[in-house]
Amino acid sequence: MTCPYLSYRQSDGDHAFDTERAYCEVVDEFVSPMRADVCNDRHEFHHENDCEFYDEAESD
Structure with a gap:
Protein backbone atom coordinates (compact mmCIF):
# COMPACT_ATOMS: atom_id res chain seq x y z
CA MET A 1 0.00 0.00 0.00
CA THR A 2 1.33 3.44 -0.81
CA CYS A 3 0.95 6.48 1.37
CA PRO A 4 -2.47 8.11 0.93
CA TYR A 5 -0.81 11.54 1.01
CA LEU A 6 1.40 10.84 -2.02
CA SER A 7 0.36 11.85 -5.50
CA TYR A 8 2.16 12.31 -8.79
CA ARG A 9 1.86 15.54 -10.73
CA GLN A 10 3.03 16.60 -14.13
CA SER A 11 3.12 20.33 -13.33
CA ASP A 12 3.49 22.72 -10.44
CA GLY A 13 0.89 25.13 -11.75
CA ASP A 14 3.46 27.30 -13.51
CA HIS A 15 5.69 24.73 -15.21
CA ALA A 16 4.99 21.42 -16.92
CA PHE A 17 7.39 18.50 -16.41
CA ASP A 18 8.40 15.80 -18.87
CA THR A 19 7.54 13.11 -16.31
CA GLU A 20 5.33 13.02 -13.25
CA ARG A 21 6.94 13.97 -9.94
CA ALA A 22 6.14 12.78 -6.45
CA TYR A 23 4.15 15.29 -4.39
CA CYS A 24 3.50 15.05 -0.65
CA GLU A 25 0.19 16.58 0.36
CA VAL A 26 1.22 16.76 4.02
CA VAL A 27 4.14 19.13 3.44
CA ASP A 28 2.51 20.56 0.31
CA GLU A 29 5.61 20.19 -1.86
CA PHE A 30 7.35 17.92 -4.32
CA VAL A 31 9.59 15.32 -2.71
CA SER A 32 12.75 13.59 -3.83
CA PRO A 33 12.67 10.16 -5.47
CA MET A 34 14.30 8.75 -2.33
CA ARG A 35 11.46 10.13 -0.20
CA ALA A 36 8.97 8.68 -2.67
CA ASP A 37 10.56 5.26 -2.09
CA VAL A 38 9.49 5.53 1.55
CA ASN A 49 6.76 3.43 10.33
CA ASP A 50 9.45 5.35 8.45
CA CYS A 51 7.92 8.70 7.50
CA GLU A 52 7.72 11.54 10.00
CA PHE A 53 5.36 13.46 7.70
CA TYR A 54 2.83 10.61 7.75
CA ASP A 55 3.03 10.42 11.55
CA GLU A 56 2.41 14.16 11.79
CA ALA A 57 -0.63 14.01 9.49
CA GLU A 58 -2.18 11.04 11.25
CA SER A 59 -1.72 12.51 14.72
CA ASP A 60 -3.66 15.68 13.81
Whole structure:
Protein backbone atom coordinates (compact mmCIF):
# COMPACT_ATOMS: atom_id res chain seq x y z
CA MET A 1 0.00 0.00 0.00
CA THR A 2 1.33 3.44 -0.81
CA CYS A 3 0.95 6.48 1.37
CA PRO A 4 -2.47 8.11 0.93
CA TYR A 5 -0.81 11.54 1.01
CA LEU A 6 1.40 10.84 -2.02
CA SER A 7 0.36 11.85 -5.50
CA TYR A 8 2.16 12.31 -8.79
CA ARG A 9 1.86 15.54 -10.73
CA GLN A 10 3.03 16.60 -14.13
CA SER A 11 3.12 20.33 -13.33
CA ASP A 12 3.49 22.72 -10.44
CA GLY A 13 0.89 25.13 -11.75
CA ASP A 14 3.46 27.30 -13.51
CA HIS A 15 5.69 24.73 -15.21
CA ALA A 16 4.99 21.42 -16.92
CA PHE A 17 7.39 18.50 -16.41
CA ASP A 18 8.40 15.80 -18.87
CA THR A 19 7.54 13.11 -16.31
CA GLU A 20 5.33 13.02 -13.25
CA ARG A 21 6.94 13.97 -9.94
CA ALA A 22 6.14 12.78 -6.45
CA TYR A 23 4.15 15.29 -4.39
CA CYS A 24 3.50 15.05 -0.65
CA GLU A 25 0.19 16.58 0.36
CA VAL A 26 1.22 16.76 4.02
CA VAL A 27 4.14 19.13 3.44
CA ASP A 28 2.51 20.56 0.31
CA GLU A 29 5.61 20.19 -1.86
CA PHE A 30 7.35 17.92 -4.32
CA VAL A 31 9.59 15.32 -2.71
CA SER A 32 12.75 13.59 -3.83
CA PRO A 33 12.67 10.16 -5.47
CA MET A 34 14.30 8.75 -2.33
CA ARG A 35 11.46 10.13 -0.20
CA ALA A 36 8.97 8.68 -2.67
CA ASP A 37 10.56 5.26 -2.09
CA VAL A 38 9.49 5.53 1.55
CA CYS A 39 5.99 6.65 0.48
CA ASN A 40 5.71 3.70 -1.90
CA ASP A 41 6.98 1.18 0.69
CA ARG A 42 10.00 0.25 -1.42
CA HIS A 43 13.33 -1.16 -0.22
CA GLU A 44 11.92 -2.48 3.05
CA PHE A 45 10.54 0.94 4.04
CA HIS A 46 6.99 1.37 5.25
CA HIS A 47 5.42 4.81 5.22
CA GLU A 48 3.53 4.25 8.48
CA ASN A 49 6.76 3.43 10.33
CA ASP A 50 9.45 5.35 8.45
CA CYS A 51 7.92 8.70 7.50
CA GLU A 52 7.72 11.54 10.00
CA PHE A 53 5.36 13.46 7.70
CA TYR A 54 2.83 10.61 7.75
CA ASP A 55 3.03 10.42 11.55
CA GLU A 56 2.41 14.16 11.79
CA ALA A 57 -0.63 14.01 9.49
CA GLU A 58 -2.18 11.04 11.25
CA SER A 59 -1.72 12.51 14.72
CA ASP A 60 -3.66 15.68 13.81
